[in-house]
Amino acid sequence: MTVFYADYDLDRQDSVPFDNGFLKPGELVKNPNPEMPLIDSIYTRRTSRAYADKMVSRELFQWIVSVAMNAPTACNEQQWKIVHIENRDTINDLYERGSAAFLKNVKQCFLICYNSRNDNPYWYDYIQSASAFAAFFQVVAHTVGIGSCWVGHLPNRSELKRIFKIHRHYEPVCLISYGYYRGKAKTLPRKHDASSIIMEEKFDSNDLVFASHRKRRVRLVLRYLYYKVPPVLRKKLRRYSIKFEKKFYYEKFD
Numbered sequence: 144m145t146v147f148y149a150d151y152d153l154d155r156q157d158s159v160p161f162d163n164g165f166l167k168p169g170e171l172v173k174n175p176n177p178e179m180p181l182i183d184s185i186y187t188r189r190t191s192r193a194y195a196d197k198m199v200s201r202e203l204f205q206w207i208v209s210v211a212m213n214a215p216t217a218c219n220e221q222q223w224k225i226v227h228i229e230n231r232d233t234i235n236d237l238y239e240r241g242s243a244a245f246l247k248n249v250k251q252c253f254l255i256c257y258n259s260r261n262d263n264p265y266w267y268d269y270i271q272s273a274s275a276f277a278a279f280f281q282v283v284a285h286t287v288g289i290g291s292c293w294v295g296h297l298p299n300r301s302e303l304k305r306i307f308k309i310h311r312h313y314e315p316v317c318l319i320s321y322g323y324y325r326g327k328a329k330t331l332p333r334k335h336d337a338s339s340i341i342m343e344e345k346f347d348s349n350d351l352v353f354a355s356h357r358k359r360r361v362r363l364v365l366r367y368l369y370y371k372v373p374p375v376l377r378k379k380l381r382r383y384s385i386k387f388e389k390k391f392y393y394e395k396f397d
């Protein structure tokens with residue numbers, strides 16, 4: 144039976160237990176289901192930032208990467224490089240340098256790097272190609288009980304390039320933390336109807352609503368200055384800077 148968006152109902156799928164507004168993807172740890180319907184894997188995946196103690200094996204990680212490598216890439220160049228990170232000191236170092244706070248408790252993560260030497264830099268092809276990989280990775284990992292979080296809250300790219308000795312032709316695009324699901328996940332309703340974001344033929348600016356940009360500008364400047372501070376000092380400031388991190392998720396569940 145073909146199920147279309149408007150008909151999709153989390154109560155009706157049987158890939159991931161769903162009860163009282165909460166998904167329980169932990170079931171997939173015991174019973175991985177890489178062949179679940181694609182639509183279920185998309186609707187039941189939610190970002191996860193706290194993971195079980197059990198480590199994901201290299202073999203399974205590599206399998207997920209090999210599936211995610213079927214993501215589209217600009218000109219079919221397939222120029223990803225994955226820097227896998229498990230070393231406690233390295234993850235702690237990333238945290239202390241001002242990365243997303245939840246990384247402090249993460250045991251496994253990786254940087255997606257992509258060759259930025261191509262003939263279409265104006266469209267940031269390398270970012271688009273690496274991002275497609277990241278999205279595929281998250282959806283595939285979910286089907287086998289592995290939750291993940293796409294992390295953009297990181298020190299400057301030049302700093303990451305130095306720490307991880309990334310080749311000058313490659314750029315780190317994002318970091319993905321991952322691990323076995325530990326708990327439940329709250330559903331996140333979509334903020335818009337599909338029909339409200341689709342425009343016909345031309346961009347229609349009539350009903351756009353913008354939030355105040357003052358706060359955003361202040362944060363932008365503070366962020367810029369914070370990551371310009373030498374790492375030694377930034378690490379000392381970490382316990383104060385943590386208060387300024389945006390809290391947009393439920394720490395208890397996500």
Ligand SMILES: Cc1cc2nc3c(=O)[nH]c(=O)nc-3n(C[C@H](O)[C@H](O)[C@H](O)COP(=O)(O)O)c2cc1C
Nearest residue numbers: 188189190191192243292293294295296297331392
């Ligand atoms: C480009 C990008 C950057 C992100 N950076 C962070 C981050 O730094 N910290 C974090 O906790 N989540 C980060 N996320 C995850 C989002 O917060 C998450 O996808 C969003 O809250 C929606 O939740 P969902 O993935 O469960 O739909 C990022 C996601 C994307 C696509």
